[in-house]
Amino acid sequence: MRRALALWPLLALGLLAAFLVAPQRFAPVFAPFAAYGAPPIYDQGNLFALALAHVAIVCVAAAASTVVAVGLGILVTREGWTEWLSPSRTIVNFGQTFPPVAVLALAVPLVGFGEEPTLIALFAYGLLPIFENTIAGLAACPPALRDAADGMGMSPAQRLWSVELPLALPMILEGVRLSVVIDVGTATLGSTVAAKGLGEVIIAGLSANNAAFVLQGGIATGLIAILLYEGLRAVERRVCRTIRID
Amino acid sequence: MATRRRIDRLGGVFTLVGGVALAGAPFVVFKPNRIVPGVPLGVLIALHGATAVAVLGAVVLAGVVAVFVANPPLRLVASLGGFVAVALGAAAAGNAFTPAGDLIVRIAPGAGCWIALIALGLLAADALTRLRPGPWTRLLLLAAFFAVALAALAHGTFDHLSVMREYRSNAGRFAFEARRHVELAFGSLAAALAAGLPLGVLCHRVPRLRAAVLGSLNFVQTIPSIALFGILMAPLGALAAAVPLAARVGIAGIGAAPALVALFAYSLLPIVANTVAGLARVSPAAVEAARGMGLTRGEVLARVEWPLALPVILTGVRIVLVQNIGLVTVAALIGAGGLGTFVFQGIGETAIDLVLLGALPTVALAIASSVVLDALIEVAGGAQR
Numbered sequence: 001m002r003r004a005l006a007l008w009p010l011l012a013l014g015l016l017a018a019f020l021v022a023p024q025r026f027a028p029v030f031a032p033f034a035a036y037g038a039p040p041i042y043d044q045g046n047l048f049a050l051a052l053a054h055v056a057i058v059c060v061a062a063a064a065s066t067v068v069a070v071g072l073g074i075l076v077t078r079e080g081w082t083e084w085l086s087p088s089r090t091i092v093n094f095g096q097t098f099p100p101v102a103v104l105a106l107a108v109p110l111v112g113f114g115e116e117p118t119l120i121a122l123f124a125y126g127l128l129p130i131f132e133n134t135i136a137g138l139a140a141c142p143p144a145l146r147d148a149a150d151g152m153g154m155s156p157a158q159r160l161w162s163v164e165l166p167l168a169l170p171m172i173l174e175g176v177r178l179s180v181v182i183d184v185g186t187a188t189l190g191s192t193v194a195a196k197g198l199g200e201v202i203i204a205g206l207s208a209n210n211a212a213f214v215l216q217g218g219i220a221t222g223l224i225a226i227l228l229y230e231g232l233r234a235v236e237r238r239v240c241r242t243i244r245i246d
Numbered sequence: 247m248a249t250r251r252r253i254d255r256l257g258g259v260f261t262l263v264g265g266v267a268l269a270g271a272p273f274v275v276f277k278p279n280r281i282v283p284g285v286p287l288g289v290l291i292a293l294h295g296a297t298a299v300a301v302l303g304a305v306v307l308a309g310v311v312a313v314f315v316a317n318p319p320l321r322l323v324a325s326l327g328g329f330v331a332v333a334l335g336a337a338a339a340g341n342a343f344t345p346a347g348d349l350i351v352r353i354a355p356g357a358g359c360w361i362a363l364i365a366l367g368l369l370a371a372d373a374l375t376r377l378r379p380g381p382w383t384r385l386l387l388l389a390a391f392f393a394v395a396l397a398a399l400a401h402g403t404f405d406h407l408s409v410m411r412e413y414r415s416n417a418g419r420f421a422f423e424a425r426r427h428v429e430l431a432f433g434s435l436a437a438a439l440a441a442g443l444p445l446g447v448l449c450h451r452v453p454r455l456r457a458a459v460l461g462s463l464n465f466v467q468t469i470p471s472i473a474l475f476g477i478l479m480a481p482l483g484a485l486a487a488a489v490p491l492a493a494r495v496g497i498a499g500i501g502a503a504p505a506l507v508a509l510f511a512y513s514l515l516p517i518v519a520n521t522v523a524g525l526a527r528v529s530p531a532a533v534e535a536a537r538g539m540g541l542t543r544g545e546v547l548a549r550v551e552w553p554l555a556l557p558v559i560l561t562g563v564r565i566v567l568v569q570n571i572g573l574v575t576v577a578a579l580i581g582a583g584g585l586g587t588f589v590f591q592g593i594g595e596t597a598i599d600l601v602l603l604g605a606l607p608t609v610a611l612a613i614a615s616s617v618v619l620d621a622l623i624e625v626a627g628g629a630q631r
Contacts, residue, residue: 033480083256086375087368097612099572102605105589109598181468188470189576193593202473206579211480218473225468 009230016223019216020048026216034212042201042213051220054197057115057190058183058228061122066176069127073134073172074160085135092131095124100186104193118190118197125186126179133175137168170240177232184225188217198224256372257312257321264365265309268332272356274339277408279350280597286356292339301338304331305362312369321373329366332359333404340406354408354599381621381628388617408599409606416588416603424607426502427584430577431570431611434506438513438566443559445514446521447547456522463515471573474511475580478504505582509573513566520562524555557627564619571612575604 019026023041034040069092076085100121107117141164149159191199198221205213272286273293293301308328311321340353379387404410413420449456466474482503486493528551536546578586588604591597 087256087260087372090368090371090375093616094613097568097572097609097616099575099605099608099612101572101575101586101589102601102608105593105601105605106598108593108596185468185470188472192579192590199470199472202470202476203579206472206476206479211476214473214476214479218469218477221470221473222465222468226465229468 009227012223013227016220019220020051023047030212030216033215035210038208038210040212042204042216044204045200050196050198050200054187055224057118057187057197058180061119062126062180062183064123065126065179066130069130070134070172073131077135077138092127096128100125100189104189108193113194115195117193118187118195122183122186126183129178130175133171134168137171138164141167170236173236173239177229180228180232181225184221184228188221254313260365260369261309261312264362267358267361271358273358274336275354275356276343277352277354280352280599289358293335297338301331301335304328308366318373318376322370325366325369325373329363329370332362332366336407337404344406352408352411352599353406381624384617385621388614409602412599412603423583423585423587427574430502430505430509430574430584434509434513434570435566437510438517442514442517443521446518449518449522450525460519463518466511467515471576472579474508475504475577478507479580500581502582504580505577509570513570516562516565520558524558525551527558528554557623560619560623560626564616567615567619568612571608571615575608
């Protein structure tokens with residue numbers, strides 16, 4: 001049972017890779033959904049390249065969200081900076097309250113069509129889970145442990161680096177994982193402003209009324225989200241094992 | 247607290263950001279018509295005479311108070327004053343630069359105006375947080391803010407600004423799409439509550455079911471929204487074609503039906519997961535004690551478990567509502583209507599004012615919903631104690 005559970009992400013990976021490398025092999029699967037006379041497999045671009053571009057946008061945006069959200073989370077939990085907590089929370093919350101489509105549309109006149117509006121939208125949308133989890137993770141450090149670190153003569157920076165952050169790391173990574181999954185789905189919207197990605201396939205399906213395109217774009221994106229989720233969870237488990245203190 | 251710091255760092259940063267934006271970025275953009283890129287005008291060119299003095303005076307006052315004054319009510323009044331002054335300043339620039347009777351020229355608020363408004367708004371929000379108002383006060387303030395804003399819009403204060411011009415030419419459609427937007431967001435929430443609450447209770451009672459239900463609902467969340475909207479078009483279209491009654495009640499492949507179903511599917515996870523989490527907070531001892539007192543299972547649920555779980559469930563409702571208000575925008579792509587119609591039409595026509603006409607009310611709706619639900623969560627949490 002356990003082995004079967006560990007195997008299914010590999011199966012998903014295999015399926016996704018097979019579909020992206022040789023999509024035409026899957027034509028019989030999607031043919032029933034294709035509009036009459038329309039191609040069952042997306043033929044206006046290389047699916048593998050689109051998937052890579054999709055993952056690249058998500059990775060860059062998630063990395064930027066992580067740096068900013070973790071940095072902000074650390075800052076507002078330092079002594080003397082706690083008055084920044086509530087305004088930071090307001091701003092980060094605002095990032096998620098603002099609909100991504102609106103961010104995309106408003107970013108276009110500022111940075112033009114293409115990848116940049118998507119990066120901005122994903123960056124803003126992905127801040128909240130990482131920020132909240134960073135704060136929760138740092139707050140979970142027992143005060144006694146902090147006192148012990150101070151007693152050992154650690155500077156605040158040393159204490160942060162070798163005590164608080166390692167303890168908060170599992171929570172922070174969980175936030176990153178949530179953020180990445182949200183980003184993978186949201187990145188499909190980028191195709192409405194000409195970003196490269198699997199959203200292109202879905203939009204092409206919507207505008208040509210071809211459900212086969214919509215389906216394959218949606219399934220590929222969903223598989224990528226699940227795989228990134230499982231991959232990050234594996235990293236998380238490994239990290240947690242190395243730094244386990246209790 | 248022996249010595250109070252004289253300078254407020256937080257106020258300093260927001261003042262700096264707002265000040266730099268006002269000084270360096272365009273206050274309004276003058277466009278000969280709705281599509282061409284416009285001429286940026288700085289605040290000193292956009293505003294004249296007494297208006298300039300009044301607006302800049304209010305902004306400087308807000309900045310000085312934000313940096314040097316610790317008293318929260320004063321900070322609130324000063325930042326709100328600055329906010330209103332900048333908004334009215336933009337309106338005044340719109341009036342000044344629009345030739346009488348001209349309906350083609352567009353005066354759009356520029357980056358400097360928007361950033362200053364955001365900085366002042368955040369200062370006001372911070373001052374409000376320091377006052378620690380109760381949930382009812384917050385709701386009252388929200389209502390007052392919206393009443394003032396709507397009154398100003400109805401009075402025509404901002405009529406010469408580009409977004410309102412766009413509203414003027416779409417007024418009938420705007421009312422229709424706004425109502426559709428609200429109906430879709432709240433309708434799917436209502437459906438998700440009707441199905442999700444019993445399902446959550448069931449998952450709480452039957453642990454075997456829990457993993458399966460939450461797992462599959464989690465899976466639904468990974469499907470990108472536009473794909474789910476699109477995927478549902480086919481079966482609902484087929485249903486409408488096969489069952490005339492379905493078509494008569496409005497089910498069709500394109501339009502509101504697939505949007506409603508997709509939003510419902512996305513809404514289930516937060517509702518079910520939070521119902522389960524909320525019920526899990528209730529200690530088994532409390533439930534047993536209530537049972538021991540002779541309460542039936544239903545009574546225990548209604549009188550013991552439900553009140554304790556309510557704040558957590560409301561947190562789920564908040565997530566769903568904010569998420570749905572944003573997702574309805576996307577539903578415009580499949581012809582479901584809603585304010586997203588203006589956003590996508592605006593992208594297509596590169597008419598940014600039209601994008602704003604769709605985006606600004608959406609954002610206002612999302613923020614208002616989150617403020618209302620945050621207050622309700624607090625009320626529900628406070629009722630327990």
